[in-house]
Amino acid sequence: MNLCHHISGIFFFSLIFVISSVSSETLEYEELKIGYGEDFTISNSEVWLDGDILVDGNLSIENSHINVNRSIDLTVSEIRINSTGELRISNSTISTIGNDTLSYSMYTIVSDAGSLIISNSSIDYSMIWLVSGEATIEDTLLDGQSIVNYGIFSEDTILNMDNISISNYTLGLRSIGTIPVQNQVIFSNCTSWMTQEWWINFTAMDTSTNLPVDGFQIRQWDNDGTMLGSWNWAKEYEINSLGQRINHIANFTAFANFGIAHVDDAWSQVITDNTAIIRYFNLNVSAIEYKSAEVYASGKLWEPGQVVPKWSHINVLVTINNPTDYNFSNLFLNMDINNNQGFARDSIVLPPNEETVGNISWQASIEGPLSLRITTNLEIALLADNSTLSLSKFVEVGSKSADDKESGNMFALFVILMILTLCSYIIYSGAEDADELSEEDISLASENRDSKDDNSDEEE
The missing domain is CATH 2.60.40.10 (Immunoglobulins)
Structure with missing residues (x-):
């Protein structure tokens, strides 16, 4: 890695020497437009740009230095290539300027399905934003000067990089939908070197009809449970600041509201290509x-x-x-x-x-x-x-x-039974008393008779 840095340094100083040794003229543009079918070349010049460069034709910038004036306002200036345009930058430098009150800030080189070719150049304070189309970057230094941003954002773009240095960015390279070709790409002082991500398409299917169902809201979540800003692309891997590859597992949830009912779903999967996710639900x-x-x-x-x-x-x-x-x-x-x-x-x-x-x-x-x-x-x-x-x-x-009446009859019957039992007890008790009284009377009568017999014997 240190050898690569030395080589990059030698390349950078040789680049500055080549550019500074060329005599130049000064050009000033509030806005530069290259129309469809038009060919325009900026060569051996120092360009002061206060607005945007819009390319619908063919623009070549050779052996020149471009200053993008960011002291005018807080908007992001663009060098934009549209779908019919081509921009070639070679042996040149691009940077930005500020004043006493505004610090250096970012500008963007945008290719919207156009063609971008950069070679033997140095670009500071810039982000390269590629959407479709083709781009080739070789023998070039990209330095973000520690401003929070991407170095290169590539979406569905055929991107070839050879012998380039990407330094001082939050994320050096973010690639979505395609795999960039990288040969001798050096990352330095980037929070993350690069990420590879893929497009996600989601379809909910009803198993009872085998037809798609609308109304589902998809969310993607980080491993710590934080919701990510978008669900329709997912990360395959990240290369951190130490050059270590970290593979990712994408976490998704789906939710649909059907009035008095709702449907929830959650799943995780590894994404290694543009993926059509189909989830099946029983909605019968x-x-x-x-x-x-x-x-x-x-x-x-x-x-x-x-x-x-x-x-x-x-x-x-x-x-x-x-x-x-x-x-x-x-x-x-x-x-x-x-x-x-x-x-x-x-x-x-x-x-x-x-x-x-x-x-x-x-x-x-x-x-x-x-x-x-x-x-x-x-x-x-x-x-x-x-x-x-x-x-x-x-x-x-x-x-x-009726139940109460039946219960009352049972109670009355129970009372009558108790009365009869009591009467029987009284009668039985009275009979016993009568028997005991008769025995006493017989004994007393017997004693009286014996007494009378004794008196009669004495008189005789």
Whole structure:
């Protein structure tokens, strides 16, 4: 690397010597336009540019020095090559000037699907911005002078670089969509040497129809969870300031809002080329169903044919199967009684690809055979196949007064039984007392008789 720097230094000083040794004239332009089909050459000159250079034809700059005046305003001056234009810069230098109040700032050499050829030149304070077209840069020094920016931005451009030095940039080279050809490219004092990135195209497909679905918002995230500014290109690798290659894994999320439901997706993948990403979603709302239902009366499982007492708390537990990718955050279970609406309502959350049990409750205030109809409306925005889930349970609610009467009769019977038991006890107790009294009387009578017999014997 040090040998390369020495070689670059020797090349730079030899370049300055060649340019300074050529006699030059001074040219001043507020703006220079080269029209379509026009050929224009600037040679052996010192150019003072206060505005932009716009190239739709062919412009050659040879053995010259261009000063881009950045002390006029804070806009970015451009040397722009349009799609029909060609700019050749050889044996020249380009820099910028400032004044006492404005520091040196960046200007841009832009090729918008045009042709750019730079050779044996030195360019300071500039960024080269390439979009499509072709560009060749060789035997050239690019120095950003530590202003925050790219050295070269290349998007879908056929870029060839040979024996160039890129120094003092935040990012030396950013390439998107194509791989630049690099031969003896030296990076120095750049926060990152280069990045290689690729275009991303995203399509959401409905597996039930095999058709694309619109409305998805795509986001790309850094490894630390920070959202990146754009999702439609992804980084394959980065070469840091030490020349180490760091491979990247792209992290994406997709989100679509369908009214009462939304769809979320997240995935990671390695991107090594321009990539068409296709993600598949089950968006068949008709696949959502009530799987089963159980009825409880006052906490006890209800069996078909069983009469439920009036004013009992009836709970219907409904199992909903959602095999789709829809995520419902606020659905409702509605209970209609004998086709009359509004008796009960409860909200539920229905996650994707799961079964959920919802519970709706009603206090039985109506007697007789009743039809309990449970419904859920699935109104998906932007889709035509909205549906309503429904099921019915037939429950008979009996009169609570009849139950109270039966309970009262049982209580009366119990009281009568207690009274009879008490009477029996009293009668039995009285009989025992009578038996005990008779035995005492017999004993007393016997004693009296014996006494009389003794008195009679004494008299005789």
